[in-house]
Amino acid sequence: MIRILVCQKWVAPEGDSRGASHSPADRAALELALHIRDRAEDQTEVIVVSLGGPGALHGLRDSLARGADRALWISGPTDLRSDAVAAAIHSAVSTHLVEIGVPDWVICGDYSADRGSGSVPAFLAAFWDAEQALGLVQVTEHSASSLGAVRRLDGGRRELLSVSSPAVLSVEGSVATLRRATLARELAAATMEISEATAPLGPRETPVEVTAYRPRARMLAAPAGQTALERVRSITDTATAAAHGETVALTPDEAAERILTALRDWGYL
Amino acid sequence: MPDSPMPDNPMPDNPMPETPFFEVVVVGAGPAGSCAATVLARRGVSVLLIERGPFPGSKNMYGGVVYPRILDSLHPEWWEEMPIQRWVTRRSTMVLTENQAVTIDFRSQNWGVPPYNGATAYRPDMDHWLASKAEAAGARLLTSTTVTGLITDARGQVCGVRTDRPDGDVACRMVIACDGVNSFVAKEAGLYPDLNPANFTLGVKETLGLSRSVIEERFAVRDREGVDIEILGGTQGVNGGGFIYTNLDTLAVGVVLKLPALAAQKTRPEEIIAHLKSHPGIAPLVEGGEILEYSAHLIPEAGRSMMPQLTGEGLLVAGDAAAMCLAAGIWLEGVNFAMASGMAAAETAAEAITAGDVSKRGLAGYEKRLNSSFVLADHDKLSRIPGLVLSDRVQHQYPQMIANVVERVFRVDNPQPKPGLRKIFAEERKRAGVRLRDLARDGWTGMRGFG
Amino acid sequence: MTQDNLRWPEISFEDRIGTARFDVGERAHITVDSRICADCSTRECVVACPAKLFVPTADGGILFNYEQCFECGTCYMVCNREGAIAWTYPDGGHGVVFSQT
Ligand SMILES: Cc1cc2nc3c(=O)[nH]c(=O)nc-3n(C[C@H](O)[C@H](O)[C@H](O)COP(=O)(O)OP(=O)(O)OC[C@H]3O[C@@H](n4cnc5c(N)ncnc54)[C@H](O)[C@@H]3O)c2cc1C
Ligand code: SF4
Ligand code: SF4
Numbered sequence: 001m002i003r004i005l006v007c008q009k010w011v012a013p014e015g016d017s018r019g020a021s022h023s024p025a026d027r028a029a030l031e032l033a034l035h036i037r038d039r040a041e042d043q044t045e046v047i048v049v050s051l052g053g054p055g056a057l058h059g060l061r062d063s064l065a066r067g068a069d070r071a072l073w074i075s076g077p078t079d080l081r082s083d084a085v086a087a088a089i090h091s092a093v094s095t096h097l098v099e100i101g102v103p104d105w106v107i108c109g110d111y112s113a114d115r116g117s118g119s120v121p122a123f124l125a126a127f128w129d130a131e132q133a134l135g136l137v138q139v140t141e142h143s144a145s146s147l148g149a150v151r152r153l154d155g156g157r158r159e160l161l162s163v164s165s166p167a168v169l170s171v172e173g174s175v176a177t178l179r180r181a182t183l184a185r186e187l188a189a190a191t192m193e194i195s196e197a198t199a200p201l202g203p204r205e206t207p208v209e210v211t212a213y214r215p216r217a218r219m220l221a222a223p224a225g226q227t228a229l230e231r232v233r234s235i236t237d238t239a240t241a242a243a244h245g246e247t248v249a250l251t252p253d254e255a256a257e258r259i260l261t262a263l264r265d266w267g268y269l
Numbered sequence: 270m271p272d273s274p275m276p277d278n279p280m281p282d283n284p285m286p287e288t289p290f291f292e293v294v295v296v297g298a299g300p301a302g303s304c305a306a307t308v309l310a311r312r313g314v315s316v317l318l319i320e321r322g323p324f325p326g327s328k329n330m331y332g333g334v335v336y337p338r339i340l341d342s343l344h345p346e347w348w349e350e351m352p353i354q355r356w357v358t359r360r361s362t363m364v365l366t367e368n369q370a371v372t373i374d375f376r377s378q379n380w381g382v383p384p385y386n387g388a389t390a391y392r393p394d395m396d397h398w399l400a401s402k403a404e405a406a407g408a409r410l411l412t413s414t415t416v417t418g419l420i421t422d423a424r425g426q427v428c429g430v431r432t433d434r435p436d437g438d439v440a441c442r443m444v445i446a447c448d449g450v451n452s453f454v455a456k457e458a459g460l461y462p463d464l465n466p467a468n469f470t471l472g473v474k475e476t477l478g479l480s481r482s483v484i485e486e487r488f489a490v491r492d493r494e495g496v497d498i499e500i501l502g503g504t505q506g507v508n509g510g511g512f513i514y515t516n517l518d519t520l521a522v523g524v525v526l527k528l529p530a531l532a533a534q535k536t537r538p539e540e541i542i543a544h545l546k547s548h549p550g551i552a553p554l555v556e557g558g559e560i561l562e563y564s565a566h567l568i569p570e571a572g573r574s575m576m577p578q579l580t581g582e583g584l585l586v587a588g589d590a591a592a593m594c595l596a597a598g599i600w601l602e603g604v605n606f607a608m609a610s611g612m613a614a615a616e617t618a619a620e621a622i623t624a625g626d627v628s629k630r631g632l633a634g635y636e637k638r639l640n641s642s643f644v645l646a647d648h649d650k651l652s653r654i655p656g657l658v659l660s661d662r663v664q665h666q667y668p669q670m671i672a673n674v675v676e677r678v679f680r681v682d683n684p685q686p687k688p689g690l691r692k693i694f695a696e697e698r699k700r701a702g703v704r705l706r707d708l709a710r711d712g713w714t715g716m717r718g719f720g
Numbered sequence: 721m722t723q724d725n726l727r728w729p730e731i732s733f734e735d736r737i738g739t740a741r742f743d744v745g746e747r748a749h750i751t752v753d754s755r756i757c758a759d760c761s762t763r764e765c766v767v768a769c770p771a772k773l774f775v776p777t778a779d780g781g782i783l784f785n786y787e788q789c790f791e792c793g794t795c796y797m798v799c800n801r802e803g804a805i806a807w808t809y810p811d812g813g814h815g816v817v818f819s820q821t
Contacts, residue, residue: 413813
């Protein structure tokens with residue numbers, strides 16, 4: 001039996017449960033799972049998991065209606081920190097869905113409708129010690145145990161990945177368009193059973209206040225130069241063709257050290 | 270979840286065994302549909318209420334005042350639960366010309382205490398609540414689902430609906446069409462012989478944000494009291510009218526425009542609202558309000574004369590789908606008519622199902638019920654009023670005449686002595702180009718209609 | 721208060737329509753046959769559509785966008801030309817979502 005776990009977050013706009021939804025990415029995650037299941041030769045099961053208040057049950061029913069086989073609701077606060085969310089999901093699945101063991105695939109949207117940090121999938125991969133392929137924009141081919149995907153990199157570049165299970169994937173909304181529920185299934189989902197677990201208390205997401213970054217003040221030597229003009233030039237670098245970039249070939253450890261040194265030099269740390 | 274028959278457990282006489290079955294399918298979870306579904310569910314009839322919006326009320330807008338006394342029997346003490354904004358304790362009718370306004374103002378504190386009279390409310394809130402009552406009674410609600418057609422059997426009897434979901438057919442014994450003003454269900458069943466755009470008005474509205482205290486000061490109300498202002502004139506020559514209603518911390522300001530008149534000229538709906546808002550009699554009331562939501566919807570305006578056949582083979586039509594809305598000048602009531610007709614349709618359907626005859630003949634009790642209730646009684650009494658109110662004379666000549674008469678009555682022309690009212694009236698009637706014969710006839714129509 | 725203060729600072733149409741929420745579906749629920757519109761001189765839809773979705777084009781046709789539509793039905797009612805407008809409701813769950821009206 002192949003098991004695909006889909007993690008979704010049901011998010012309501014402030015004070016109005018009527019506009020609640022899964023993010024397009026979370027919807028794409030479910031569709032990808034259903035797609036893999038429908039084409040798999042081995043028996044395959046899609047299990048949806050959602051952590052949150054009772055509103056999450058609506059989201060789970062919606063996913064059941066659209067074709068998920070089973071659902072697990074982890075009751076808990078919606079603002080747990082990503083590592084705590086992942087820990088809660090990992091432990092709830094391990095204790096309430098024992099038969100699953102390590103899921104073959106864990107598929108998440110790469111952001112929730114309330115735009116979290118998108119780091120839950122990475123923590124999940126750590127907990128299950130699985131491969132991870134995050135931020136997929138396209139899944140090109142798949143079998144039940146491996147798939148090819150495209151990942152977005154900075155600067156408009158793309159990375160082609162080949163991933164084999166067990167793995168944690170996070171997908172963007174572009175990966176798939178979620179199917180609608182059939183009428184009979186939509187009606188049936190209203191009374192389908194949903195397993196329940198409770199999230200252990202964990203650290204909350206600290207609300208991040210977004211302000212423009214200001215490097216802290218640091219001591220600078222007086223600029224060199226005889227005249228005011230020269231000193232200004234030496235600060236602003238106008239006349240020199242000084243290299244602002246630097247290419248180095250280093251081991252990852254050295255590279256990390258080098259980056260930190262540079263940031264320190266520039267006053268960012 | 271309420272207990273109700275599951276689709277995989279079809280009733281014995283499901284004509285389409287593979288298809289989910291309900292005894293009655295109600296199309297549209299507006300006030301008509303939700304009240305119909307509530308009545309049916311309470312009578313033990315299995316009922317599916319289908320709504321195309323993501324939640325009931327999401328597609329629905331109106332002016333803003335509901336008269337829910339009809340709910341006394343269905344949801345006693347509805348006023349404890351219903352999501353309302355303010356209780357209407359003041360009603361005004363304003364007649365506007367370009368720079369004049371005549372207002373008749375009525376206030377009653379009786380309307381501010383149970384069982385109340387009218388209330389302002391948002392449709393997405395109210396319709397959502399009404400549908401939740403239907404669910405609590407045992408009806409199944411299916412949202413995000415558009416009914417796309419009727420299924421009929423060999424005898425031409427309606428026995429199901431098609432929806433836009435995959436495998437979207439539902440089988441049933443009969444359908445109640447509560448799908449609102451555009452009712453494609455009633456049209457498909459051939460119950461609307463012809464569709465005349467002149468029978469419809471377009472309502473456009475702005476929800477304006479203002480603080481509670483500013484609203485209460487400007488409209489001279491306190492606590493949860495609210496105001497309902499109906500406006501005649503002020504629509505820039507397009508036949509129609511306007512309204513202002515007070516919500517808790519918003520105002521509803523809008524105009525209602527006769528379709529052919531709107532289409533035949535050059536001013537767009539939002540410009541007509543803007544013009545109304547800048548009228549010297551209106552501006553001080555609405556100034557500073559930030560537009561929180563702009564919305565629009567059609568109204569079946571012609572009352573009795575445009576009503577379709579209300580009964581088909583296995584089909585009943587209720588609410589705006591049957592043009593039950595009462596839009597007669599100082600009245601703009603549709604929600605109460607929708608609720609009452611939905612309830613009447615459901616009572617009839619429940620009886621017909623028990624009797625085992627949902628043919629047109631078996632459903633004949635519906636029209637009888639409506640005739641003996643306010644629904645058709647009011648429509649019959651006021652059948653000529655919509656035409657009168659939207660007529661060119663009432664729209665373009667009378668407001669000017671009335672305003673000029675009132676202006677001269679109150680004007681102090683010293684050292685001239687005050688002129689007699691009769692003289693002013695005769696002069697202003699002539700000035701406005703109103704013929705005495707038309708005035709007398711309109712007066713008579715109005716007296717008979719309103720009286 | 722001066723006359724100027726009474727003047728309403730009207731918002732742009734984009735801002736106005738932006739106050740309403742639309743959960744746009746993938747299927748265009750209304751389509752307009754611009755070839756038929758090319759022969760239409762009355763253009764009822766242009767003035768009457770509350771969402772201002774009918775835009776005359778330089779070549780005499782009509783440009784129509786279905787996205788921010790109130791699903792009111794005004795356009796098919798006022799249009800006098802057979803076949804110019806194909807009108808349906810959006811797929812279930814999509815289209816306008818009112819909240820305070
Ligand atoms: C501008 C304006 C101002 C008004 N002011 C007032 C007022 O102040 N007071 C008052 O009492 N009345 C007022 N009315 C009238 C009132 O809104 C209507 O009479 C009332 O809403 C009718 O209720 P209904 O249930 O028949 O239809 P609706 O409220 O229109 O409900 C129909 C429902 O059916 C659904 N539906 C339609 N087609 C389908 C389909 N194919 N499949 C699934 N679902 C479908 C719709 O989404 C909707 O939820 C006003 C109307 C307008 C437009
Ligand atoms: S939609 Fe109808 S009214 Fe509008 S331009 Fe085309 S033909 Fe004319
Ligand atoms: S249905 Fe109404 S809002 Fe939509 S295009 Fe037609 S007139 Fe405009």
